[in-house]
Amino acid sequence: MSRVGKLPINIPKGVSATLEGLVLTVKGPKGTLARQLPETLDVKIDTATIQIQRRDDTIQSRSLHGLARALVNNMVLGVSEGFKRSLEIQGTGYRAEAQKGVLNLSLGFSHPVQFPLPDGIQAAVERQNIIHLEGIDRELLGQTAARIKALRPVEPYKGKGVRNVGEHIHRKAGKTGSKK
Structure with missing residues (x-):
C-alpha cells in the first residue's frame, strides 16, 4: 500500500468536492x-475527508495511487489557501514590471520581453x-515560474x-592569466 496514497485528505470548511x-x-x-482521475482508482468523498483507493494491485495503479492523492x-489546498512562488532577478539593469496580465521584463536583451501570464496566475x-506569483493551481504556477526562469537562466560566473x-x-x- 502506498504510504502517501493511503493518507486521507482533510476537507477544510468552505470547500466542497464532487465526483x-x-x-x-x-x-x-x-x-x-x-x-x-485514472480509472484504476476509486474516490470516496465524506463530509470531512477524501479517500483514494486502488481497485487492483497492478503496477500502473500502484504507481498512480500516491500521485493522484498528492x-x-x-487541489484542496489551492482552492482554500492558494499557492505562492517568488522569483528574483539579478543583474545590472535587469528589472520587471507587472501590468494587466503581462510581465514586462528587462533582462539584458536589446528589446524588452513581454511575458503574458496564463489565466489564474497573478503577479506583483x-x-x-x-x-511574486500567486495562483490556485500549483502545477500551472510552477510551470509559469519555470518559463519565466528559462527566459534568462542564471549564468555561473557573475x-x-x-x-x-x-x-x-x-x-x-573565471579564467586567470597563464603563468609561464
Whole structure:
C-alpha cells in the first residue's frame, strides 16, 4: 500500500468536492479546480475527508495511487489557501514590471520581453527585481515560474539571471592569466 496514497485528505470548511464519472471537482473560496482521475482508482468523498483507493494491485495503479492523492491534496489546498512562488532577478539593469496580465521584463536583451501570464496566475513586483506569483493551481504556477526562469537562466560566473528567492547558485571561478 502506498504510504502517501493511503493518507486521507482533510476537507477544510468552505470547500466542497464532487465526483462525476472520473472528473473530481473541488470548489472553495479562491476558485474551482477540476481534474480527471485514472480509472484504476476509486474516490470516496465524506463530509470531512477524501479517500483514494486502488481497485487492483497492478503496477500502473500502484504507481498512480500516491500521485493522484498528492494532486487532489494540492487541489484542496489551492482552492482554500492558494499557492505562492517568488522569483528574483539579478543583474545590472535587469528589472520587471507587472501590468494587466503581462510581465514586462528587462533582462539584458536589446528589446524588452513581454511575458503574458496564463489565466489564474497573478503577479506583483517588489522593488523592480522580485516577482511574486500567486495562483490556485500549483502545477500551472510552477510551470509559469519555470518559463519565466528559462527566459534568462542564471549564468555561473557573475550570477546574472532569474532565480527562485533564496536559491543558491554554484559560482565558477573565471579564467586567470597563464603563468609561464
